[in-house]
Amino acid sequence: MADRKAPAPITPAPITLIEAITQALAYEMQHDDSVVVLGEDVGVNGGVFRATAGLQQRFGDERVLDTPLDETTIAGLTVGMASQGMKPVAEAQFDGFVYPMVDFLVCHAARMRYRTRGRLHCPMVLRVPWGGGIRAPEHHSEANEAIFTNVPGLRVVLPSSPQRAYGMLLAAIRDPDPVIFMEPKRIYRQYKELVPDDGEALPLDVCYVLRDGSDITLVTWGSQVKETLEAADALAKEGVSAEVIDVATLTPLDFDTIAESVAKTGRCVIVHEAARTAGFGAEIAARLAEECMYDLVAPVERVTGYDTHIPLFRLEMKFLPSVEKIVAAAKRALAHS
């Protein structure tokens, strides 16, 4: 308790995505008393991924709460606290455990402001370690963002670098409306970036152009950002200039950035790890079909998980998009002119 008012630590060294999450949580807890963290094992244990490591020691057990083992409970308490003026940041331990939270997110979080004409609102964040590729057990590897993207009133955010994780989590906590904040667990510790602990939020209403290009647009989010950038590298070696866009905030979508890119390149490959049918890639392809048809010189391509469950880990890499699959799709698109 003594160090409750200790200054935020300076971070001179590069940090991983998961460390960036912790840094953002600590920053915001330090600067805003109404921020509390809750979830299963987030206290002494610091979360199964260590996202909340050290926070309970630093801020006390009234700011970092272990919950009973029930996701309905976590969602309900979160909505209850948020609607009474706190800013809860809840953690779902894994993607596969958000389903019992759907009811509260859809029926209450997303509608509190709407239903009461602004009298109450719901400034909450639900953090969800998201996606496959870490050889985890069943239900620990699911890319289920599409469950939330047809639900008005929510924001669905998926950062894919330490810097974006930090800045977008700050933005999510400060946002007066509910945010589903999905974290690509496969890249939690993949690489490090310098992330100054300056409390600077990043916008939640833009797509991030990670690489400029002129021949083809590669649109993606989450763990696949890495594969997509590598695919762009591979294409570059063959003289193809690929623009890479990290959608980062799925809803509300910044389609303009994508449309501008496609206006320039005329070709688009959408990459995501969720099953293809009715994955969020469909929305982007649909918008292209509606608004960019005359810009397209090749059919839109989607590189996605198959329309099946992500298999247990012996087969999971065969399910996920890969650099090779992305390059192959890009080449199909480039074959048109």
Added chain:
Amino acid sequence: MADRKAPAPITPAPITLIEAITQALAYEMQHDDSVVVLGEDVGVNGGVFRATAGLQQRFGDERVLDTPLDETTIAGLTVGMASQGMKPVAEAQFDGFVYPMVDFLVCHAARMRYRTRGRLHCPMVLRVPWGGGIRAPEHHSEANEAIFTNVPGLRVVLPSSPQRAYGMLLAAIRDPDPVIFMEPKRIYRQYKELVPDDGEALPLDVCYVLRDGSDITLVTWGSQVKETLEAADALAKEGVSAEVIDVATLTPLDFDTIAESVAKTGRCVIVHEAARTAGFGAEIAARLAEECMYDLVAPVERVTGYDTHIPLFRLEMKFLPSVEKIVAAAKRALAHS
């Protein structure tokens, strides 16, 4: 109990969609002992929409079960019974109450066969009175089919006529895998059709072409089938020949029927009442962008609910697609050549 073996009543007179549902339930209960019906108020009361009217009297209270008031319970019991060899047909009282069922549907119903490599499976149906337009209270008017369309292992079915309701419900009950059977409540009693009680199922793997046309393809499902057919009428008066397709089974999707139509017409308007972004219309538009780009002479159009919650009933008709909105979209598409 005495008339438990009574022959199915002959139905010489035309019946409504809701009566067709009842007829299909009765037929299948009569012919398959393992079929049971469960839900809130489905017993003596016959369901709040009367879908199960008379069934408990006829088949007894071990075939038609009122459940405690909990949707998680309904979903869990249903999966439990189905995986042990029964064929439960559960009712969600309204669309807005399926969210607590998502967990069981996604984690167990959709995966029972997959998870156990076929050792167990889950032959269940969840009936859901679906959609708006009946001046009902909050949460009684939701078009939330998109929640289920990115989930492999499920079938999402939405019949839109008495005949299709009867034939597709029979197919759904007989299907050895889980089916979410959404019923457009707005047209429950809108009109009557002759529906022979002959036990003939209709396929769950095709889109139904309701009207042939050559100038434009109108693709829709659920209550909007009516508006879409009326829009086709209106267009016909202006000399435009519109093909109307009722998707009927959203997943797994029969895209071929849609592609064939668009190959012929070159134009497509997709109509659904759910919010636009990441609604199932996006998947159809995406497929068109991928596979039919060279057939399209005009950008794809979507006529949908706005990206907001369906308002309480004083405003709801302004939210829903209308004949006028469909005709306007068709005309935009027709303006291209």
Added chain:
Amino acid sequence: MTVAAKFEIEYLQYLGPDGKPVAALPKAFKDAKALVPLFKQMLFVRTFDSKSIALQRTGKLGTYAASLGHEAVHVGIGASMRPEDVFAPSYREYGAQFMRGVRPREVLMYWGGDERGNDFEGPRHDYPWCVPISTQCLMASGAALSFKLRKQDRVAVACCGDGGSSKTDFYAAVNSAGAYKLPLILCVINNGWAISVPRTAQTGAETLAQKGLAGGLHCLQVDGNDLIAVLEAMRRAHERARKGEGGSVIEFMTYRLHDHTTADDARRYRGEDEVKDAWTREPMIRLRKYLEAAKAWDEKQEAAWLEECGKKVDEEINAYLETKVQPVEAMFDYLYAELPAELAAQREAAIAWEKRNG
């Protein structure tokens, strides 16, 4: 036999159906005069209820959930609360809400299909009506948790029905309130029916009160047609909550004298006899008799008050009927604090469409 745990659940009743005390009255509610404002409130609710039903029958209101027969529970709960407490109703506790400042016209607006009904003048922090059964209980537990964490001297009170006590969200509220020892009062209003499903089909438990044991909460069963028992039960629960002794589950035994809502026809599933019998135990008669015996109330007063109630309700109905429908952009204007660019375009399109075609 070694005993791991032992429990006893108390039943509270003070006024019998005939209005005569059946037990020594609790100290706090001995003064009959002090009950008169509450009785008047009960009369007001009943007037409001019957006029609302009539309004629905003439097509001027959507589906309406009546509160007939629940007046003592609802008003008693409302009377027990402070403004800074948070109330999380289901959908028929108008009696409690009126006491907290919600206006009848707001109730009508909500059932009349207008979101502005939820933007009520009652405590701005109270929850709106809640259609997804019992989710309000768990939300209230979250509210109570926020009070505890911020060391606010406030209590969260949620209501659900006998049916609602089967809902997993109810159990989650019990469990979390127990785990965190929260200032939460869960009022289970057992009116015998959940639409067509009788109480006996909901659970194998002898009482609904005992569900609180699952979370180590204080449990109480109460005659919900007896205003004094309701007040005393709530008083005890509030006291515990404020003292940091944790949450309560109170089962209020009452009866739903009307159809479930105006969209329901109870004759399909329950007998006339049961309803007739329930009328002999309803909450107004006994309280009236008690107050009359105590000379705190008489027929003349009642007639005058009822006339006042009628006028007041008519006024509210008129105010409701005069409310103009929201413009189409109201769909967008409360979705996010700031409308995202994407939606701004849709909003404009909606306005333009209505201008041309509306």
Added chain:
Amino acid sequence: MTVAAKFEIEYLQYLGPDGKPVAALPKAFKDAKALVPLFKQMLFVRTFDSKSIALQRTGKLGTYAASLGHEAVHVGIGASMRPEDVFAPSYREYGAQFMRGVRPREVLMYWGGDERGNDFEGPRHDYPWCVPISTQCLMASGAALSFKLRKQDRVAVACCGDGGSSKTDFYAAVNSAGAYKLPLILCVINNGWAISVPRTAQTGAETLAQKGLAGGLHCLQVDGNDLIAVLEAMRRAHERARKGEGGSVIEFMTYRLHDHTTADDARRYRGEDEVKDAWTREPMIRLRKYLEAAKAWDEKQEAAWLEECGKKVDEEINAYLETKVQPVEAMFDYLYAELPAELAAQREAAIAWEKRNG
């Protein structure tokens, strides 16, 4: 004070930690010799467990959930069941499953990332391992309902942990089993911890057994390190279930002697002392002492049996390690009874891709 309801929850224990009877042994389990096969099974499970952990440490297995310390509960539950009953495990009740016919290689296959582990030879109607906590309890309630409706003389038995008893699905199982009076036994295996969250943080209830009161079920608290108590508790619950007297919630008090899973490090959140203390109460020692005292078991027998266990487990491990990975089309082949046309195309594409690039 009028009492609405009264409850008492019994605690069962027969063998103390020192292996001496603390109460008169139940009739059915008086014969020490009859317990020997169960003790051997407990030894087998422990051998399997330690070898599996070792396998994981060398990278040949994925995350593994140990059963160390739970042997008496798991084996006792398995022993109580008939083949036609349905077992719904969580993810560590290998002891029960082995007794029902699940093969150790199948356990390994599952934790080794291969769905075929769930296609086990144990009763084909048993449920697979269940990751979403406590959903198996509610599924089992559905199974029990199907037995009741079809008048089958079968019982459904589900296991969950102390953490799992907070889950709404657990409460839904309690509620539905009570409402329909189902032949369901809910075994709450209270091992003190849910990953890092101690039992005390899960609920304010004094016992987890009392959660059954919420649904009017039979409730019992049992020393879960005492095989005889486990057997007797299960015997009573099965008897009730088969007689149509409904469901039970049994809380088995035991202790998780290992980390939560191999992915966990319990030193982060619990003290050495607590674990040391728990080792003095673990299930094997007391049963060994009891059997030895009864001359039903000796050191030599144990040494020989442990050697046999080691061989048998190694055999199973080898069988597991030799299993070839499934072909890519295995992703599609168990999705629907018949593969939809749409998916057939994807399946072909997947095969073709692997052929070219795999």
